[in-house]
Amino acid sequence: VFTVNWDVEAAEKGGYDHFMIKEIYEQPKAIKDTLSPRINKDNVIKLDDIKITKEELEKINRVYIIACGTAYHAGLLGKVLIEKYVKIPVIADVASEFRYGSPFIDENTLMIVVSQSGETADTLAALRLAKKNNAKVYAVTNVVGSTISREADEVFYTWAGPEIAVASTKAYTTQLVSMALIALDMAVKKGTIDKKEYDKVLNELRGLSEKAQRILDNTELIKKASEKIYKAQSVFFIGRGIDYDVAREGSLKLKEISYIHSEAMAAGELKHGTIALIEEGTPVIAIATQERLYDKMLSNIKEVKARGAYVIALTKQGNEEIEKTADTVIYIPDVVDELTSVLSVIPLQLLAYYVAVMRGCDVDKPRNLAKSVTVE
């Protein structure tokens, strides 16, 4: 008798140990698949499923970006980019809080909901609240035919492919890219961005996939950093602006799969309380990719170092000065400040993954969590 040990799951993992790491490595392709069909060679963005007209857009005086968990973290980039390029104030909020507040929604409101599964209960409820009050709703989702995609006015699909691991990775990076495309499309329609800046960001978008691949090709330093922190009880992620948003996502990844209590803080808020928790050896992951905030971050890093923190800094190639203060420096390829999070999150995903593996955690199916939260 001849027995074949055959494992469907292993086969689907394509040689990777876990779905999560497979999906992390699929990001260069996912980013490309989300971008390519929407940008032609003349740098014109065409979002087939977003049919809003210039006239409709001009009426919009308020934008809400509503989501939960990782999708909310992606939405935070949407806020930055729409405020910058489209000059409309944006309120980004988690769906479970937004639903029960006193939102100001009318026919001049645009709501952008973000949900990988397109079935997130609180996000769906926010969408319905917006529709009931005559707002226009965009959905950014990864699942064709999902409830949210059916009920929204306009749909933007992230072409990330199926995401199996509970901890979201490629859905997040493609959501970030979606936010950029949506903001730029609005800005062009409204005439609020000049051609030079537009072309610059477009060209930077095109380069993201290859730069993401470069990070994934060189992970030794991230593995070493993981060894330094995998036994920690507490970890802090700090950043400012877009770096704070990605800090939240990095912290959530680590929490979800390694069960280490990690927390993200706006670096400028540290001194208002949280710095009391920093003692000898406390790991602090400091994200410092934003040019105009770089010096401020350097001084925050010095503050935590002075209290004994073990600092892993993440910055852009070229910012070598940070090596004088941080214990480990992880570089991402140079990229325009507005798009750094698409790259800077990748070392953070890898860090969470390696740490969770070192701790023997069930990476793909963390305890207590479901892939898609369809209850409120």
Place this chain on the structure above:
Amino acid sequence: VFTVNWDVEAAEKGGYDHFMIKEIYEQPKAIKDTLSPRINKDNVIKLDDIKITKEELEKINRVYIIACGTAYHAGLLGKVLIEKYVKIPVIADVASEFRYGSPFIDENTLMIVVSQSGETADTLAALRLAKKNNAKVYAVTNVVGSTISREADEVFYTWAGPEIAVASTKAYTTQLVSMALIALDMAVKKGTIDKKEYDKVLNELRGLSEKAQRILDNTELIKKASEKIYKAQSVFFIGRGIDYDVAREGSLKLKEISYIHSEAMAAGELKHGTIALIEEGTPVIAIATQERLYDKMLSNIKEVKARGAYVIALTKQGNEEIEKTADTVIYIPDVVDELTSVLSVIPLQLLAYYVAVMRGCDVDKPRNLAKSVTVE
């Protein structure tokens, strides 16, 4: 030779072991001192130092509330109350993030800055940014003649008296009360609140001082709860809406003075990651004072209980059902939903204090922290 052991500090503490606990107990008086001079017996609010006219207020179409740390947590109540009573959208943000974003400030913008010391560097910078862009600025501060009070257009003093302990307590509760008075004053001037609701909230404000005293007169249960959690590595605070805002403040208090890694979460976000951290015995402080969110909170409490959490619930007198699920229930006197945080924070301050004392921490001067953050 006769020696007198005389200690100035001990004398100033008026019989209390620490300034912090003395200041916690001063809250009923501080609340009263902040309210009384501003409400006459006919329920008319008169804010002497806020001279904004009805015409000026009517032009305002955007409000920013900007602060750091505890003052920011107080500002979050301002957002809720102004949106509800004055029907103007409010963006509340921490000063160090706000300063470097793309804020929309013009002559139709009102900025409210909150700072106990009136010297907080980032908050002051936000104020100056607003002034430069012709916005109207209110300052809420505890220190007469402070830089922020001098540079703002209108000043609202919290009459909390000197606050010595680094961890802010009576400054916070008086800031909350200030937010209510400012929102109501705006609402009356703009005619956006009806007389019945106005009178109700006013009467509730008058009752706060006595209700705060009632909490302080009966602290046995809070002491017992502190004994259950003081050895914890991690603590989570959860809530929704105003309860989430006070959860952030409660968590910050615990962090600052006990050095336990505590974190506040919007209860509806738990399932999107953080619930993975809940295991047998993890303390969860669940704040559930809001009537329309009570059932949602009950189900969040059940979720964390199912994962083994030790739950200390905080709710209003009368909500006995919660006892079936939570391990300990701390009641606050009945009060209108919009003002619960003035009371619900008091047990959280006491909890932080008792835990810090049990851990042998230097309560009044926690490591790494300064009372007033005058550097960026």
